[in-house]
Amino acid sequence: MTDATRLVSTWFDGHSPRAQACELRIERGELVLTVDGHERRYPVRQVRWAERRSHGQRQSELPDGSLIQHAEAGEWDAWRQASGQRDGVVVGWMQSWRATLVAMGATVLFLAAAWTWGVPWLSQTLAQQVPRSLEARLGEQGMRQLDRLFLQPSALPAQHQEALRARFKLAVERAYPQGEAPAWQLSFHRSKALGANAFALPGGYIVITDELVKLLADQPDALTGVLAHELGHVHHRHGLDLMVRASLVSALVGVVLGDASGFLATVPATLATQSYSRDAERAADAFAARLLDQSGVSPSVMVAFFERIQREEKPARQDRDGEEDSALPIAISSHPDHAERIRFFREWKAESARP
Numbered sequence: 001m002t003d004a005t006r007l008v009s010t011w012f013d014g015h016s017p018r019a020q021a022c023e024l025r026i027e028r029g030e031l032v033l034t035v036d037g038h039e040r041r042y043p044v045r046q047v048r049w050a051e052r053r054s055h056g057q058r059q060s061e062l063p064d065g066s067l068i069q070h071a072e073a074g075e076w077d078a079w080r081q082a083s084g085q086r087d088g089v090v091v092g093w094m095q096s097w098r099a100t101l102v103a104m105g106a107t108v109l110f111l112a113a114a115w116t117w118g119v120p121w122l123s124q125t126l127a128q129q130v131p132r133s134l135e136a137r138l139g140e141q142g143m144r145q146l147d148r149l150f151l152q153p154s155a156l157p158a159q160h161q162e163a164l165r166a167r168f169k170l171a172v173e174r175a176y177p178q179g180e181a182p183a184w185q186l187s188f189h190r191s192k193a194l195g196a197n198a199f200a201l202p203g204g205y206i207v208i209t210d211e212l213v214k215l216l217a218d219q220p221d222a223l224t225g226v227l228a229h230e231l232g233h234v235h236h237r238h239g240l241d242l243m244v245r246a247s248l249v250s251a252l253v254g255v256v257l258g259d260a261s262g263f264l265a266t267v268p269a270t271l272a273t274q275s276y277s278r279d280a281e282r283a284a285d286a287f288a289a290r291l292l293d294q295s296g297v298s299p300s301v302m303v304a305f306f307e308r309i310q311r312e313e314k315p316a317r318q319d320r321d322g323e324e325d326s327a328l329p330i331a332i333s334s335h336p337d338h339a340e341r342i343r344f345f346r347e348w349k350a351e352s353a354r355p
Contacts, residue, residue, distance in 0.1 A: 139203025232287025
């Protein structure tokens with residue numbers, strides 16, 4: 001046995017804080033530890049060897065609860081190598097910059113695939129599995145929050161509200177004579193923050209602002225089309241899909257960035273909602289076009305809505321310094337381009353629509 005395969009180190013018996021000098025060697029698959037002339041033998045496979053790092057002492061745990069501490073990391077690593085011990089595959093990867101780059105690349109590819117395909121597929125699947133009763137409670141909670149933050153009671157006369165509600169109900173019944181239309185609840189509100197707007201929440205809650213009613217006062221069919229568009233969101237459960245998707249993206253980023261990601265995780269969630277909403281808007285537009293057509297109204301009436309919204313948006317997007325300003329993530333800026341949507345409704349044909 002050569003000196004190269006022996007190492008003088010420090011041993012703690014696990015019962016006393018007193019360090020004891022020891023001599024180590026490895027022979028026939030055993031770690032032999034000699035203290036005060038007495039040998040202790042441990043199967044090499046049962047020793048919890050310290051991982052090799054660039055700096056710091058080496059500490060290895062023995063099966064009987066005692067441990068070895070060695071201050072000189074390089075000396076320890078040289079002794080283990082001379083004794084025929086090799087680091088595990090994972091440790092080897094951690095010490096290799098090439099393997100680290102490969103692992104980083106694989107992680108990026110995985111996250112990209114999860115973002116592009118995994119999260120959308122999973123959110124859509126989960127959204128369809130949510131019970132209607134839970135969806136209704138989520139929508140009710142959302143309405144309460146919006147009432148506190150952005151919505152005020154409508155100033156429209158009750159008779160006017162009821163007339164608009166009845167007009168939309170008639171259009172839905174004509175389009176769905178068998179009564180298979182999605183359940184919905186329509187409410188009117190004032191909102192300085194939202195302006196001329198309409199939106200749908202999970203559970204069939206549809207909100208339209210007084211500002212939008214006034215904007216389309218002479219275009220009741222277009223107003224019905226806007227409500228049909230929101231009913232399309234209800235039908236496709238887009239509100240649930242976006243809620244689940246934002247939660248999944250936040251959780252995914254939180255796993256990658258750790259505990260410090262609480263704030264940062266909300267950024268990609270918002271971005272995902274903005275980007276993914278474009279496909280949802282197109283699906284809702286298609287639903288609205290079919291409903292209008294089946295109720296005896298030409299989908300082209302929606303052109304007036306988009307043309308007026310364009311005129312309304314121009315001054316609203318300019319702040320005092322002449323820069324664009326978007327106050328809320330649900331603003332129409334997240335929707336497909338107005339020109340694209342005008343073209344869709346103007347050129348829509350029943351025979352070319354999807355069933």
